[in-house]
Amino acid sequence: MPMPITNQNMDSATIPALAGADALQHIGGGFETDVYRTTDGRFVVKRKREALPSTDAARREARRMQRLTRQFSACLGPEHTIATTYIVAGDAQGRPGVLAIQPWLAGAxxxxxxxxxxxxxxxxxxxxxxxxxxxxxxxxxxxxxxxxxxxxxxxxxxxxxxxxxxxxxxxxxxxxxxxxxxxxxxxxxxxxxxxxxxxxxxxxxxxxxxxxxxxxxxxxxxxxxxxxxxxxxxxxxxxxxxxxxxxxx
Structure with a gap:
C-alpha cells in the first residue's frame, strides 16, 4: 500500500527512512484505524479511516494529534510512552489523510x-x-x-x-x-x-x-x-x- 508523502509534521528524521519503504504490510486494525509495518521492519504506520476534505484539514488534524500525543506523553512519562510522528499523506486515490509513525518494537x-x-x-x-x-x-x-x-x-x-x-x-x-x-x-x-x-x-x-x-x-x-x-x-x-x-x- 504505497502512500506518497505530501507534507511532513514535526519530525523530519523519520521522513527519509519512511520514504525508502516502498511497501507497507497490513498487520491489523480496529474500529477507526488500519495498522501497517514497513517492509524494512523499522516502523509502524497507522492511518485513520476518517475521510478528510482537504490537505489543509489533514494538516490541522495532524497538529491536533501531535498536541494530544505530547499531552498524554507528559502525563504518563517517557518510560511509558514511545515517539510518535504525524505526517500528511495521500492514498492511492490521492485523498489526504494523517499517518501516525512509530518505531517497530521488536518482541513487544x-x-x-x-x-x-x-x-x-x-x-x-x-x-x-x-x-x-x-x-x-x-x-x-x-x-x-x-x-x-x-x-x-x-x-x-x-x-x-x-x-x-x-x-x-x-x-x-x-x-x-x-x-x-x-x-x-x-x-x-x-x-x-x-x-x-x-x-x-x-x-x-x-x-x-x-x-x-x-x-x-x-x-x-x-x-x-x-x-x-x-x-x-x-x-x-x-x-x-x-x-x-x-x-x-
Missing part, C-alpha cells in the same frame, strides 16, 4: 496476548508495578484535564468492524465494562528484555467524534474502572508475594 507483546502464568516472577512483578504507576498518572491526567489516554483499546484484527459506534454493540459494551481490564489491554505493550517497559501505543482521543456528554460519560466510567484494575493488580501482587513465601517443592 500487547498485554491482551500475555500468558501471565508463564511470566517469571521478576517480570510479572515489574509489569504490575508499572501498571500501578500508569494508573496513578492517568488518574492525575483526568483530574487535571477531564480526559486521559485510552489505556484499553478495542480488539484488533482484520475482520470487518460495525459501522456504528462501539457503544451500540452489546458485545463491545460487555467487553468494555467487564472483560477488558487493564491486564488485558490492547493499547499497552510489554517491551522485550532487557528493558521490559509497559508502553502506550495509541494517543488519540477516544470518542472524540461523538457528543460531549458521551465523551464525559466514557472518561468518567474509565476513571472509576481504574479502581477495579488497581484492586485486581493488588490482588495479583498479594498472590505473587504468597507464592514467593511458599515456593513449590
Amino acid at each position: 507483546q500487547p498485554l491482551d496476548t500475555l500468558r501471565y502464568a508463564e511470566l517469571d516472577h521478576a517480570t510479572h512483578l515489574r509489569l504490575l508495578h508499572h501498571l500501578l504507576v500508569i494508573i496513578a498518572r492517568a488518574r492525575r491526567c483526568y483530574r487535571a484535564h477531564g480526559i486521559m489516554p485510552d489505556l484499553y483499546g478495542l480488539p484488533g484484527g482484520t475482520a470487518a468492524w460495525p459501522s456504528r459506534a462501539p457503544h451500540h454493540s452489546p458485545r463491545l459494551v460487555w467487553d468494555f465494562l467487564v472483560r477488558r481490564t487493564l491486564l488485558r489491554s490492547h493499547n499497552l505493550l510489554l517491551t522485550a528484555a532487557p528493558q521490559q517497559r509497559v508502553v502506550l501505543v495509541d494517543y488519540d482521543l477516544a470518542y472524540r467524534q461523538y457528543a460531549p456528554w458521551l465523551r464525559r460519560l466514557y472518561f468518567t466510567t474509565r476513571f472509576l474502572l481504574l479502581w477495579r484494575d488497581r484492586w485486581l493488580i493488588a490482588r495479583r501482587l498479594r498472590a505473587l508475594a504468597a507464592a514467593a513465601d511458599h515456593p513449590r517443592r
Whole structure:
C-alpha cells in the first residue's frame, strides 16, 4: 500500500527512512484505524479511516494529534510512552489523510496476548508495578484535564468492524465494562528484555467524534474502572508475594 508523502509534521528524521519503504504490510486494525509495518521492519504506520476534505484539514488534524500525543506523553512519562510522528499523506486515490509513525518494537507483546502464568516472577512483578504507576498518572491526567489516554483499546484484527459506534454493540459494551481490564489491554505493550517497559501505543482521543456528554460519560466510567484494575493488580501482587513465601517443592 504505497502512500506518497505530501507534507511532513514535526519530525523530519523519520521522513527519509519512511520514504525508502516502498511497501507497507497490513498487520491489523480496529474500529477507526488500519495498522501497517514497513517492509524494512523499522516502523509502524497507522492511518485513520476518517475521510478528510482537504490537505489543509489533514494538516490541522495532524497538529491536533501531535498536541494530544505530547499531552498524554507528559502525563504518563517517557518510560511509558514511545515517539510518535504525524505526517500528511495521500492514498492511492490521492485523498489526504494523517499517518501516525512509530518505531517497530521488536518482541513487544500487547498485554491482551500475555500468558501471565508463564511470566517469571521478576517480570510479572515489574509489569504490575508499572501498571500501578500508569494508573496513578492517568488518574492525575483526568483530574487535571477531564480526559486521559485510552489505556484499553478495542480488539484488533482484520475482520470487518460495525459501522456504528462501539457503544451500540452489546458485545463491545460487555467487553468494555467487564472483560477488558487493564491486564488485558490492547493499547499497552510489554517491551522485550532487557528493558521490559509497559508502553502506550495509541494517543488519540477516544470518542472524540461523538457528543460531549458521551465523551464525559466514557472518561468518567474509565476513571472509576481504574479502581477495579488497581484492586485486581493488588490482588495479583498479594498472590505473587504468597507464592514467593511458599515456593513449590
